Amino acid sequence: MEAVEILFTASLWAAAIRIASPLIFGTLGELICERAGVLNLGIEGIMTAGAFAGWLTVFLGGDLWLGVAVAAMVGALFGLLHGFLVVPLGLSQHVTGIGITLLATSLSYYSYRLIFPSVTSPPKIEPFQPWPIPFVSDIPVIGEALFRQTPLTYLAFVAVLLVAWLLYKTPIGLAIRTVGENPSAAEAQGVDVTLVRMGAVMLGSALMGIGGSFITLSAFNSFFFEMMNGRGWICVALVVFGSWRPGKALAGALLFGAFDAYQLRLQQLAGAYVPYQVFLMLPFILSIIALIIMSRRAAYPRALMVPYRKGER
């Protein structure tokens, strides 16, 4: 009975949205890359680098928003590297992506150890505080869940609208979608395929960086190793789950967040009977199940993972 009552608590839904926030950024970022035809498996590392760079900026005295901007910039830089290797050079997107993840992660860890050679407990910063939105935050349950979040969470929702607008209402979005579906046709229309793909990967990677910074600047207040814990990979799964559409991706991330928040609470209820590892496994198992359900009708961008070389068929 208690397990059902949890579903009606505001704290569950507030936690769900909090957990979903970094995933929303990451999923949007991956979605933009894939819509342009580029799989970006650098996401796990780029989010780690964003988390580290954002946190370090604030730790060194920068403003929280400066931290977010630096995280986005670091993300875009790794996106530039990934884009350069897979778009003009046409390297395997799988291998390069894994390489970018290894590189971004190890660079973050190396820098962390370089700056803090021997800290026993991770240094802390003052993270983003919740911004209750006047009036609406007083609505019972909904207000508490939706409108007492930190500003980065609000930004995640705004980002969904912006990305949807960019993809479907602007010429740039049309160009991104065309190079992901039919690059030769885009070329015939006078679109520079290389430029559009590079731009999309950089923009997407910047969003991944912001998603990473949410972890250190909003969810927690310090950086530690392994803290990304597969969130990037879950975002890759969420893109498929969301059929490459920003709105559905948001729904997927929220569903995922709700599930994760629910299992955390169930863990406290049923922890005595079921090993806690089972609960920790659930998000990953859920992602795989989601992939199985959605893959049957997945409408992959047709040129996904296909390098484009002018004049080659």
Added chain:
Amino acid sequence: MRLEPREQRSPAILILYPGLALLASVIVCAALVMLSGASPLSVFGLMVKGAAGTTFAFLETLTRATPLIFTGLAAAVAFRAKLWNIGGEAQLYIGAVMTVVLGTGFLPLPQPILIPVLMLAAMLGGAMVLSIPTFLKTRFGVDEVVTTLLLNFIAILFVSMLLEGVLKDPTGLGWPQSKKVIAEAQLPKLIQGKRLHFGFVVAIAAAIAVWIIDRQSTLGYEMRAVGHSPKAASFAGIPVNRVLAKTALLSGGLAGLAGMSEVTGLKGNLTLDLSPGFGYTGIVVAMLALMHPLGVIAAAIFVAAVFVGADAMSRTAGVPSYIAHVMVATSLLTMVSAIMLTRYRVRWR
């Protein structure tokens, strides 16, 4: 800028470009070392000394290379058939689980029988793990990259659950670790009193076996054909899904062997830090070896040397040992770029 295919590849380029790739990676790392205030030359000197300067150091490098040969072969076999197995870590751990389930006294067999049984069991464990995403790929069209990645997290949590539950060593002072395998299950040391063990020999044998399968057998041919173009392979009458299933058994089995070899040759029991990312590093090994089974041996020794050397250097020079991870990641990226440039020529307009 655009790329155009080279009509012919001169041998000079084939040697020069990969060499330049490694040099580029060394330069990047030298810059990072300079950030720490240390001199790159002395740091690299310490790394070389730490990896190969003494007999002890060199044997340590070979010991570290052993699991990497297995996971490198696992990645090479799968990637050749374009089965993107990023789940070596999960397969390694489940192979290790099979080893401690059967090897801690459950099977009271003499050593010459028990060790091959444990090898088969570990291979079966790893193969089962990779068969799940492969089945999902061939049956439902689920991308195996994400599923194998996610399975790594599931597997390590599963192992953690076992080590705090049924497999927990009652005399382990509460640590999440399994019982030690029995004496009959332990792989003999190659040199008395040193850490290098029989697993290294098995790894070399596995590389040769994979090479023979690749070159001589129908399966090897079919795997390459599927990797080259599944459509063309299917058109030529090759049962693509069945070939992928076989590839998964072979690749997962090799990664499972890595777990068995680490437990029975080196650690003695299963803990949560059995593998510091051997599954992921195996991918780099396979790429550096250009997917060639025998090249995997050399690449694994190189990568192991970087890690062992960095550990030794870090203790004396104070540069974080994570520099090894950076060096391995940059070598991967520069190497795949170099290989591309041996096939294509860059034209600036």
